[in-house]
Amino acid sequence: MAVKPQLSFVIPVKDEKKSIVILASEIIDVCKKIGRTYEIIFIDDGSIDNSWQVIKSLHKKNPKILGIKHRRNFGKSIALLNGFRRASAPLVFTLDGDLQDNPSQIPAFLAKIDEGYDLVTGWKKKRLDPVFSKVLPSRVINFLTRTFTGLKIHDTNCGFKLFKKETLEALTLYGELYRFLPALVYQKGFRVGEVVIKHWPRRFGKSKFGWIRGVKGILDLLTVAFLTGYSTRPGHFFGTIGIGFSFIGFVIGIYLIYLRLVTGGINYHYPLLIGGVLLVMAGIQFISLGLLGEMILTTQNPELPKGIISEEL
Secondary structure, eight states: OOOOOSSEEEEEEHHHHHHHHHHHHHHHHHHHHTOOEEEEEEOSSSOOSSSSHHHHHHHHOOOOEEEEESSOOOOOHHHHHHHHHHOEEEEEEEEOOSSSSSSGGGGHHHHHHHOSSSEEEOOSSOOOOOOIIIIIHHHHHHHHHHHOOOOOOOOOTOOOOEEEHHHHHHHOTTGGGGGEEEEEEEEOOOEEEEOOOOBOOOSOOSOSSHHHHEEEHHHHHHHHHHHHHTOHHHHHHHHHHHHHHHHHHHHHHHHHHHHHHSSSSOOTOOOOHHHHHHHHHHHHHHHHHHHHHHHHHHHHHOOOOOOOOEOOO
C-alpha cells in the first residue's frame, strides 16, 4: 500500500525548466534527512519552454512527483488552488519555482508551526533582488498590508509558506489575491507566524514581476482590506457610506427648506440644492449596492474554472 505523505509541496512554475530538477532534488534530500514522507506537485501554468516534459520525466522516475498542466497561463492564484486541491498531506508547503526559496529551511518552518500556528510564512529579511523593481515595491505593499489588515508580519508575499490543510480548505482565491494569503487566513481567525529565511539570487531565467505588479498590488490590497473587514457583511460597508451620503443630503435639504421659509427664496443656493439631491441619490445607490452584495453572498458557490487542466500526472 502507498504511504500517505506527511508533507505536500505545491510549486507553480512558468518557464522554469532549468530549475525544476534541482528544486525537486533539494526537497527530496531534506525530506529524507528529517524522515518525512512527501509528495511534490508541480503546476505548469502555461509554460512555453519544455517545463512540462521535465516534470513528466521526473514523474516517471519518482511517482511521488506529480504534475498538473494548465492549457494556458491562468495566474498564480488558480495554479495554487489546483495544487491545494490535489495535495493530500496534513501539512502543505508552497515554494516558488525559481530556486530563490531554499528547501534546507523546511525544518525551521516545521518547528514554527509546532508552536501552534496554522500558517507560517517566510520573511526574506535580506532580499537579493533588484532594489527598485522588486524590493522597494514589496516593502511598500507590506507596509500598507500591515496598516490595513492589522496582521503584523514583515513579508506577506513570500512564496515560501507552510499551511495546515484546514486553513487551505477555508480559502477562496482568485485574481492576484495569492499575494495576501496570510491576511486572508488571518481574517478567518487562524494564527499566522513567520520565520526568517535565506534568500538566494535567481539562477536561471528572469523575474516576471516589477513595478507594474506593485501598482496592481496596491489595488488588490483595497480588495483584501474590504474582504478582511466586510467580506461577510458588504451591506455594512456600502450601507454606512450610503447612510452618510443620504444624511448629508438630508441636512442640506432641511437647511434649504429653512431658508425658503425664512427668506422666501433660495435663488443663490441652487448649486447646494443640486449637491444635496445628488448626495441623497448616491446614498440610495450605495445602500442598494450593499443589499445586492448581501444577496450575492448568500448564493455564491465559488469554483475553479472548468476545463483548464489539459493533463495530470
